[in-house]
Amino acid sequence: MKQVAGKIFFTAISVLYPVLVYCGIRYWGLSPRRMSLMLLALGFYHFLNFTRSKSKADRGRTGALVALILVCALVAFFANNILFVKFYPVLVNLSLLAFFGFTLWRPPSFAFRMACLGNKSLNTSPSFKAVERYCNKVTFAWCLFFVVNGSVSALTVFVGSDKIWSLYNGLISYILIGLFFIVEYLVRKMVQSKMQSYVPVCDLERDSRPDGALVAEGKTWGDFVSDVSKVRYYLEARENVPWILHCEDSYYFTVSLLAMLQSGRKALVTANRQEAFIKEIKKPEYGFLTDEPFAGSVAGANEMPATLIQDVLGNENAHCSDGDKARKIKFGKFDKSKAEMVMYTSGTTGEPKAVYKRFLQFENELFELVKVFGNDWVNRKVYSTVNHHHIYGLLFTALLPIATGLPFRRHRIDFPTELANIAGEAAVIASSPAFLKRLSAETDKPIDFKCPPIIYSSGGPLPEEVARKACELTGFWTMEIYGSTETGGIAYRQSKNGPVWTPFEVCKMSVAENGCLNIKSSYILEPEGFTTGDLVDLYDDGRFLLKGRSDSIVKIEEKRISLPEVEMRLKQTGLVQDVRVVPMVGKRQYLAAAIVLNEVGRTKFAGSPKLAINNYFHDYLLKFIENTVSPKKWRYLEELPQNTEGKIRMRDIQALFGLAESPNFKILKFRREPGALTAKLLFPATSDYYDGHFPEFKLLPAVVQVDMVLRLARNFLEVPKELSKMNRTRFANPILPDVPVMVKITYDADAGKVTFAYTSEDGETSYSNGSLMMNTSTGDAGEGENRG
Incomplete structure (x- = not known):
């Protein structure tokens, strides 16, 4: 209590010092020698602060101030000269100038330290660097103020009367300080309104953002809050049951998800909206919220039908509860530890698997992502080439923009040519290896971006040559994220720095008994962590090198062979852009290779028969592996098949080899989803299909088109044979x-x-379409022939 009283007393003397000196000389008749005793007392007070200070910077500043005060006090006492008594305000200005200037030389600056004390979340804010730069400018401005103010104060010591000295140092100086504070506060508020701030999704409230802040095209924060409220009213007017969620529009998706979380509904997020899959996961009481008309029938007589979010948002009374016609907004915090979600992943196996999550796990991961990458996102807009129904897309293109206040594009970028349309924007792009491979293959000239975009990639390893080409085209070397639906983000890297992965700070790595990576983190709830299927070399500093999948070691003719090793050797030829080698089972087990040639490879083998290409790669592999484990079958595609998560599944490659190869047609690329297949086909002029049909004007017979549909459907979609x-x-x-x-086929x-429907590659021309009924009574599903 005495210390507090002492501080108040001496602070008051320090502030009122010019007035006390003036009154002492003019009205109280005190001599300079007596007035110097007050200066000596202030020096003693600062000396006590000097002895208590633990900071070297503070001790140095206070020590210098004490020394100067004592010198002035002693000179004034022995010389009985008022001039040295009046030096105190000048010394205070010099002391403050030294302190503020020192923090600029040895950061963080004083203003930034105060900002961090006032806002504990600043260190995780995407505006961290911008705030630091602004605070440095404020600190520098204070230094200039102290230079000017100290100079004027010194001038009043030597020039002018005691009254002018007292008036400036005891009043005008404080008014100027107050004006400086007011101006800086107004400027700070203006700057803050333009900065992104991180707010956990579970803590978002109506006033978390300005109403006019942009969320997505044509949608502001006010619109977003209103739309979430409308969906909440709709959900809360019905039983508390799980809801299946699929919205292609990122804005509708985010609105729906947040409404479900805030209203305590479990969200089942799925990228697959095929009728068969929806029926598989939907129980009678479950709801289904989507933004596209659902062609299938998912509801029985007593079941809830699919609901279009557009209908919910278009309801004028959506804010009104029963018996209450007042439009009241429902939007606010929710308990992240109780909010539940289910995500569906197929991994490399292709089998759909439900992964149960608490929103707490997502919040922990969001915090880590913002901490690592947030400073790169300031004043940017988020774009995506990936599906937001999977964890990577969900985090980067829905949750992170809402948490950081970044606007986002509502629809995915599907084609590399679309990047030219956003070249004028400062962009963050969540992408995938598949998209970046297409970008590298289809784009020749660099894209003239206003500023280089920040590009992320996840879903699989990105070949270094693709990352290099993408960097040449965009100006940014892609940042890869390694993780899974079960684990969340595990590590990151830029391959220009080598193949080693750096784990996120919260991820603790170890190697399991089977040689695979085990992760424990704040977004894995199981205490034992999660063991992946990836083999690793773990370094002492926690970084690691991926060595391939544990299921990528197979036995062929009793010989163990690593599939990634065979793929690596094929890439070493310098002719291969992408490749997958898979085990096949026929009369005996063998390997098969699906290859995408790069530009050099396409040029080298232009016009060459397929057998010559096969022999080239086969002979090259014999330098490194035995003939018995060399691939026996080969396919050459424009791109490898990938699912909606951007993952290449072994079963899809195996299905390709399950279809007998024929000189009459080529499969250039394909994508298989549950109940659906999309493929790019080519029927060469040498095909037997054209023989005997209009020799002067060759065209593909209708019967061949139908037969091809049946052949593909039986092989890829397990359609009955009859x-x-x-x-x-x-x-x-x-x-x-x-x-x-x-050709697109659904079953x-x-x-x-x-x-089925045959169209041109750009979708502009329709060649044929129709429907076929299969005999399901026999239960004889078609199986691909294991040859070709």
């Missing part, structure tokens, strides 16, 4: 030789119905 009838088939335009065509297993 055709029951053709319902409706329309042939609009001829398919000519050597013209690539796209409704319950109805036994196959639908």
Whole structure:
């Protein structure tokens, strides 16, 4: 208590010092010698602070001030000279100048230290660097103020009367300090309004952002809050049951997800909206919220049908509860430890798997991502080439923008050519190896970005040559994120710095007994952590090197062979952009390789027969591996098949080899989803299919088109072998030789119905479409032939 009283007393003397000196000389008749005793007392007070200070910087500043005060006090006492008594305000200015200047020389600056004390979350804010730069400018401005103020104060010591000295140092100086504070406060508020701030998703409230802050195209924060409220009213007016969520529009998706979390509904997030899959995960009481009309029938007589979010948001009374016509907004915090989500992943196996999550896990990961990458995102807009229904897309293109206040694009970028349309924007792009490979293959000239975009990639390893080419085109070397739905983000790297991965700070690494990576982190709830299927070398500093999948070691003819090793050797030829080697089982087990040639490879093998290409790669591999474990079958594609998560699944590659190869057609690329197949086909002019059909004007016969649909459906979609009838088939335009065509095939297993459509590659021209009924009574599903 005495210390507090002493501080108040001496602070008051220090502030009122010019007035006390003036009154002492003018009205109280005190001599300079007596007035110097007050200066000596202030020097003693500062000396006590000097002895208590633990900081070297503070001790140095206070020590210098004490020394100068004591010198002035002693000179004034012995010389009985008022001039040295009046030096105190000048010394205070010099002391403050030294202190503020020292913090600029040895950061953090004083203003930034105060900002961090006032806002504990500043260190994790995406505006951290911007705030630091602003605070440095404020500290420098204070230094200039002390220089000017100290100079004027010194001038009043030597020039002018005691009254002018007292008036400036005891009043005008304090008014100037107050004005400086007011101006800086107004400027700070203006700057803050333009900065992003990190707010955990579970802590978002109506006033977390300005109403006019942009969220997505045509949508502000005020719109977002209102739309979440409308969906909340809709959900809370019904039973508290889980809701399946699929919205292609990122804005509708984020609105729906936040409404479910805030209203305590479990969200089942799925990228797959095929009827068969929805029926598989949907119980009778479950809701289904989507933004696209659902063609299938997912609801029985007593089940809840699919709900379009557009209908919910378009309801004028959506804010009104029963019996309450007042428009009241429902938007606020929720308990992250109780909010539940389910995500669906297939990994490399291709089998859908439900992964249960608490939102606490997402919040912990968001915090870590902002801490590591947030400073790079300031004043940028978020774009995506990936699906936001999977964990990587969910975090980077939905949750992070909402948590950091960054605007985001509502629809994915599907084609590399679209990047030119956003070249004028400062962008963060969540991408994938598949998109970046297409960008590297299809783009020749660098994209003229206003400033280089920040690009992330996840879903699989990004080849270094692709990352290098993407950097040449965009100006940024892609940051890769390694993780999974079960683990969240584990580590990151830029391959220009080598193949080693750096784990996020909260991830603790170890190697399991089977040689695979085990992770424990704040977003893995199991105390034992999670063991991946990836083999690793773990270094002492926690970094690690991925060595391939544990299931990538197979036995061929009793010989163990690493599939990644074979893939690496094929890439060493300098002719291969991408490759996957898979084990196959026929009369005996063997390997098969699906290859995407790079530009050099395409040039080298242009016009070469397939056998010559096969032999080239086979002979090259014999330098490193035995003939018995060398691939026996080969396919050459434009790109490897990937699922919606951007992952290449072994079963898809195996299915490709399950279809007998034929000189009559080529599969250039394909994508398989549950109940659906999209493939790019080419029918060469040398194909037997054209023989005997209009020799002067070759076109693909209708019967061949239908047969090809059946062949693909039986191999990739497990369609029954026996055709029951053709319902409706329309042939609009001829398919000519050597013209690539796209075919999309869907299969409704319950109805036994196959639908198909042939179109041009750009989708502008329709060649044919129709539907086929299969005989499901035999239960004889088609199986691909293991040859070709």
